[in-house]
Amino acid sequence: MHHSIISFSYYQTGLWEASEALFNDKLGSCPVIVFFFLTGYLCFEDTMRSRILDTKYTEFLKKRFLRIYPAYFVSICLVLFFIFLETNFALLDDVPIILKSLISWMVVGLPNGIFQEVNQFLYLTTVDAGVIWSLLYEVLFYFLTHSMFVRLGRVSYSFYLLHGIVIYAIFNYGFLPLTLVSQIFTVAGLGVLVSWVSILSFKLVEQRFYKL
Numbered sequence: 001m002h003h004s005i006i007s008f009s010y011y012q013t014g015l016w017e018a019s020e021a022l023f024n025d026k027l028g029s030c031p032v033i034v035f036f037f038l039t040g041y042l043c044f045e046d047t048m049r050s051r052i053l054d055t056k057y058t059e060f061l062k063k064r065f066l067r068i069y070p071a072y073f074v075s076i077c078l079v080l081f082f083i084f085l086e087t088n089f090a091l092l093d094d095v096p097i098i099l100k101s102l103i104s105w106m107v108v109g110l111p112n113g114i115f116q117e118v119n120q121f122l123y124l125t126t127v128d129a130g131v132i133w134s135l136l137y138e139v140l141f142y143f144l145t146h147s148m149f150v151r152l153g154r155v156s157y158s159f160y161l162l163h164g165i166v167i168y169a170i171f172n173y174g175f176l177p178l179t180l181v182s183q184i185f186t187v188a189g190l191g192v193l194v195s196w197v198s199i200l201s202f203k204l205v206e207q208r209f210y211k212l
Contacts, residue, residue: 040191083121092120108135
């Protein structure tokens with residue numbers, strides 16, 4: 001809804017900017033907060049289920065990949081079709097440069113959250129109303145859930161090294177806005193906490209029930 005309002009305004013005024021109306025502006029940030037809260041909640045719940053079923057971390061990533069990327073790839077193809085349609089299907093950049101830009105889209109903007117322009121089309125993110133920005137943070141969160149699997153003994157501890165390097169790079173070299181990262185992962189962490197409390201409460205109720 002938020003991006004639809006901005007898109008409508010963009011086609012009216014030619015300016016890609018947030019709405020001045022407070023309600024319309026919060027239609028973007030509030031649902032994102034709820035989304036990452038639910039992401040944290042469901043990820044931890046899925047992690048605990050994987051512990052019970054003895055599922056590997058790679059299976060967790062496979063499920064998340066199949067949930068996100070098929071639809072994302074379709075979206076990319078539609079965006080690229082529109083871009084080349086606007087440029088009359090002419091290659092305005094060298095093929096290696098175009099491929100490099102496409103790679104930045106395939107990896108959801110890693111490591112700095114920048115989706116590079118393709119074929120010199122400057123307003124690339126406005127094609128899909130800029131809705132893909134949160135995918136990068138979601139992918140990072142899925143990667144960071146590795147620590148929960150390590151804690152549960154589902155993957156090798158040697159992977160901690162790569163895990164630590166990525167976290168260090170994100171926060172030390174400013175690849176991503178620190179305030180936004182901290183806000184998103186704080187909300188996701190609250191989701192994890194609520195999930196943990198609910199599971200713990202269920203176990204306590206279950207234990208008391210069997211004692212009766």
